Amino acid sequence: MEIAVISGKGGTGKSSISAAFATLENHVVLADCDVDAANLYILFNPVVEKEKAFVTGQKAVIDERKCTNCGYCIDFCRFDAISYENDKVIISDTLCDGCVLCSRICPYDAINNIYEDKSRMYAGSFRNGRMVYGRLAPGEENSGKLVNMVRQEAKREAENNQLAVTIIDGPPGIGCPVISAITGVDHVIIVTEPSVSGLHDLKRTIEITSKFNLKSWVIINKSDINSNISELIKTYCKNTRIDILAELPFDSQMVEAMVQCKSIIEWLPDSTISQKLIHAFNRITNGS
Numbered sequence: 001m002e003i004a005v006i007s008g009k010g011g012t013g014k015s016s017i018s019a020a021f022a023t024l025e026n027h028v029v030l031a032d033c034d035v036d037a038a039n040l041y042i043l044f045n046p047v048v049e050k051e052k053a054f055v056t057g058q059k060a061v062i063d064e065r066k067c068t069n070c071g072y073c074i075d076f077c078r079f080d081a082i083s084y085e086n087d088k089v090i091i092s093d094t095l096c097d098g099c100v101l102c103s104r105i106c107p108y109d110a111i112n113n114i115y116e117d118k119s120r121m122y123a124g125s126f127r128n129g130r131m132v133y134g135r136l137a138p139g140e141e142n143s144g145k146l147v148n149m150v151r152q153e154a155k156r157e158a159e160n161n162q163l164a165v166t167i168i169d170g171p172p173g174i175g176c177p178v179i180s181a182i183t184g185v186d187h188v189i190i191v192t193e194p195s196v197s198g199l200h201d202l203k204r205t206i207e208i209t210s211k212f213n214l215k216s217w218v219i220i221n222k223s224d225i226n227s228n229i230s231e232l233i234k235t236y237c238k239n240t241r242i243d244i245l246a247e248l249p250f251d252s253q254m255v256e257a258m259v260q261c262k263s264i265i266e267w268l269p270d271s272t273i274s275q276k277l278i279h280a281f282n283r284i285t286n287g288s
């Protein structure tokens with residue numbers, strides 16, 4: 001069973017809730033698909049057994065031995081990645097889109113295209129099973145493909161180790177990486193919070209999961225910080241026939257758990273939030 005935890009809006013508590021679910025059972029696969037800002041490896045400190053490079057696009061690099069600094073290539077770059085710096089022509093790593101045009105037009109054959117391979121996928125063990133995560137290097141692209149790579153590896157881990165449940169910590173937003181994280185999963189849990197942007201992004205996220213016909217649930221985290229918006233969220237969920245899986249109160253112990261590098265289940269198993277999350281998880285996995 002693959003359970004994806006997503007949020008639309010960032011910072012709603014998606015990773016804290018994924019971590020809690022991942023520590024409820026002793027044998028799970030945890031896939032951190034928030035590859036732009038993976039953080040569960042910091043919490044769980046997994047023992048990495050496998051590291052694989054993720055090759056994204058290409059970047060243009062000037063061969064200084066051949067370049068005459070004529071500046072001819074500058075006007076051709078539609079991404080303004082080529083410029084003069086101290087009378088030398090340089091290419092910005094972060095602005096270059098890898099379109100390879102400059103290497104074709106340089107009269108001195110002074111530009112090479114190199115493949116970007118700084119992003120990584122890691123797999124290994126953590127205290128409650130197996131863990132897979134991806135880290136996209138700064139300025140690199142195609143995070144949706146890296147999410148896909150993490151998911152494929154998580155499926156292999158589940159099969160090889162006969163682990164029945166995979167928890168996917170998805171990326172925020174509603175773009176391509178999110179779609180990669182939720183495609184084909186059995187359940188999607190959308191974590192929201194009662195704020196104007198929380199409600200707005202919840203609506204956009206529900207639109208996506210409905211289009212993909214995915215079984216979706218909503219967790220209202222920090223539900224007591226604004227009772228009016230909490231009510232609006234509940235009404236919206238009712239109208240769109242999405243079940244509210246849990247309403248979790250604001251509790252600074254959630255922050256303290258993270259500071260202690262623990263999930264709330266490990267830190268305070270008897271707390272209201274832990275008990276509600278246990279109940280929510282059972283509802284999904286046992287249908288109870």
Ligand SMILES: Nc1ncnc2c1ncn2[C@@H]1O[C@H](COP(=O)(O)OP(=O)(O)OP(=O)(O)O)[C@@H](O)[C@H]1O
Pocket residue numbers: 007009010011012013014015016017034037172221222248249250251252253254255256258
């Ligand atoms: N119920 C809660 N009460 C108080 N603080 C909370 C609660 N849930 C989460 N937090 C805190 O809110 C912050 C954001 O939580 P978290 O990192 O889990 O969110 P996220 O949605 O995964 O963020 P991102 O979009 O950056 O991945 C953390 O400091 C976390 O400890």
Ligand code: SF4
Pocket residue numbers: 062066067068069070071072073074089105106107108109110111
């Ligand atoms: S066109 Fe070629 S030689 Fe001229 S500045 Fe650009 S890279 Fe250098």
Ligand code: SF4
Pocket residue numbers: 059060076077078079080081082091095096097098099100101102103
């Ligand atoms: S590869 Fe394309 S984007 Fe990159 S510097 Fe050359 S022309 Fe600009």
